[in-house]
Amino acid sequence: MKSVILNIAVRIGFVLLLCLSLSAEAQTGEQKALEARKDQLENEIREINRLLFAQREQKGSVLDQMDALNQKINRQQQLIRITNQQSNLLNRQINTNIRQISKLRSDLEILKGDYAQMIRKSYENRSQQNRLLFLMSSTSFFQAFKRLQYMKQYTQFRKKQGEEIVVKTETLSTLNSDLTRQRKEKELLIAQNRRTKNELTDQVQSQQSLLKTIRQNESAYASEIDKKRKEARAIERQIENLIRSAIAASNRESGNRAATPGKFALTPEATLVANNFSANKGRLIWPVEKGVKKQGYGVYADAVYPGIKHQSNGVIIAADEGSDARAVFEGEVIAVLAVPGGNKGVQLKHGNFISTYYNLAELYVKKGDKVKVKEALGKIYTNRSSGLTQLKFYLYQDTNRLNPEEWIYRL
Template sequence: MKKLLLTILFMLTGALLMAQTAEQKKLEQRKAQILKEIKDLNSLINKEDKKEKSALSQISESEAKIKLSEKLISTTNRQTRLLTDEIYLNQLKINKLKRELVVLKEDYSKTLVKAYKSRNEQSRIMFILSSKNFLEAYRRIQYMKQYASFRKIQGDEIRTKMAELEKTIATLEGQKKEKVKLVAQSEKDKDALEKDKKEQQSLVKTIQKDRKKLNAEVVKKQKESREVQQKIDAAIREAIAAANKKTAKSTTESKTTTAAASTASPNKIVLTKEGKLISDNFKANKGKLSYPVAHGYISLPYGDTPHPFVKGYTQHNSGVEITTNPGEAVRAVFGGEVSQIQMTPDTKKKIVYIRHGDYFTVYYNMESVNVSPGQEVSAMQSIGTVATNPVTKESVLKFCILQNTSYLNPSSWIVK
């Protein structure tokens, strides 16, 4: 019973180690993405002229840097916790292997003693000749062969266990060294974070006298953002209506599909067979879609976030804002059909909509566009360039993902 419990524990330990190894790989990928964003952010900060940047832009950059540093520390801490668990599980494995080796060596030792006592060739022959009949003699010969084979198996098992033990000990030592590195890196990142926070506090203090002006700038930006979202909402509803109208008139789809499309809700696309395949393919690539720009960092995340210095003010974002280089090429994150291209009347910046079944990707604040409505585009294909604000000198792409009219968090879908 005790042996059975130990075997079950060993199997569970192995399963846990494999699961944690997979989690470690995910964390490594996440860490690499964060480090890439930090590198792009620092590169953009170094390229820009601080004298030309507004205080709001500087605070935005500072806030983005702090958020990325916090994500990096959080990811490193998760890696450290996983390593601690792996170290513990590997130590359990080593203890079990050592116990098994003790038992195996004891059994092997007893087998060798018995073999030594019966080593005389004459005694083995007499053992066979003393058989009562031929069948018994045959059985004794087979027994002697099996006994010799058993000794070999015992020896091989001991060697295998010793090799496994040595490998696990080496893995454990490597994990301990890696943990020391991660802890040291985490402490270094925490120091850098504290420095960034102090710099941000200092920057906020220097602009206290212009608080009213900055508050007005924040409110203006949020108003512009709401207007753009309303424009996007209307365009998506138009695209849904157009898609359902086309499906309703189709002669290749089933009567059920065409009937459903003709009476469909204005907020949901009735998918054709081809549309469902595209939609399912898009959904299957969640967490694997490429970034819409080659370089950049998320300067404003999805959802509601408190403003870094305007107390009590919450910023709402239906997508993500990615700050990048001036003139940076904007890429389609997945293959699809360009459903519409719009231009904002005030800023004259363009918005590109790409449909993927009942999913849409939206690219806003584009200076130039090199695709047209109805055109099929492939993943990573350039669709235009990002615009640069002449006042703030920032080049920011707003990127949204929707399923029908529901906004989704792009950070859960794209990866660098």
């Protein structure tokens, strides 16, 4: 009866350990995901420092400085949230380990007590004569057979008990090591969080100082905002006019008079390209080899006067000086942009999708060229007054604007 109870206890203990193990694996997966996101944020902060702050002291408008500060503050706030989540997760793991250690110690005490009792009984009945007498005193062959089976099972159970003690002792040692490591990790996270919060405080103070400077010269700031708006709208008008012209020319060439106005009449080959492009939504490469998103897509609040809203129909990506714009997908050059008094740009057709790369100082391709994914299209312009190298990237399906952040991988 006692052996049955012990067997049940061992099985229950195994199930509990299995559940705890599965829980630990889930927490490990969550921790890895948080660590990956933390690494990404830290890399983004380094890129913002390198690409947006490098020239800040000597060059750059107050608007560029404000944008850079806002981006860095935003990433630091996200980083603090991530490290807080990691710290909370470690707390849960530490508490789980403490409970496991307590249970294992209790189980070990019971196992060792039972094992010691079994050893004492084995010692008392250690002689071969006693075991032989136990078998010979059987009243029947069947009883003798059952007693022999019992002696074998008893020996195997004793061996299993010893092995269970070894396993639990090793598990206890591993958990104690994990607990020590987790507590050190938590201390490091707390220290990192403290440093990030101090940096954030410094950045917020810089932001407040810059805000004060801007508000002292509100008219100059408003003038700069208005100038940028007009420049952006002029570029976007030309982009959309070129798209409409390209659609009309393509449909004329195909001889498809029934084509819907503002939409490409696609050949089977162009349909295949469009379908492949669409299938890669969220996985397209960046239009630069290395960079950081400076301005996203859509409506956003003004950095200085939050009540004022701005509209961005594309994204702006900051890169290293001398960087090239590259094709996000295979396609055909359908137009070259040249804004009067501005810089150059390139439009690529991917079926009925159009990607536009603007703010180029030099072009490597011409209208009609077929390009491959990652192929360099031109050198991105570097503004000598601000020191910034920025690519403006737009995405359309026929004449409909798309959000590049939904199409480019992790943009």
